[in-house]
Amino acid sequence: MSAFRDRVLQIVSLIPPGRVAAYGQVALYAGFPRGARNVGWILHSSEGLVGPDFPWWRVVNNRGRITIKGSLFFSPHDQADLLRREGILVSEDLKLDIEAFRWRPPSTLSFGSGPIRTPSKN
DNA sequence: CAAGTGACGTAGA
């Protein structure tokens, strides 16, 4: 258990139906700008520990591609199906227009420990 | 402690 894990799970649960977020996006909002891989790891290791309402399928990579590998219960095609069910168009190649469906979090999104970090290459 | 692993991201070819 870790604060990072809790934040990731909470943020993913905030993604509304019909929208998607990138792993890196979730990591960013959780306060770990470089933790994209860890988000995937968290979701993988949390499989089965979260309820059926937990929208893990709304997380895709930043190229708009479904690239899950570790799930014991779902295939990439299953994830695509869940997304299509919410109105998101996913090609047979497991690709979607992430810019068109990207989730824009409310500005109220914060966890008391600080504001959302925005990407800056300074 | 060092090396390996992985639902990723980015840059370069």
Next chain:
DNA sequence: GTCTACGCCACTT
């Protein structure tokens, strides 16, 4: 558009 190489960071060996 594709693929490969490297960086990233929490975790496991």
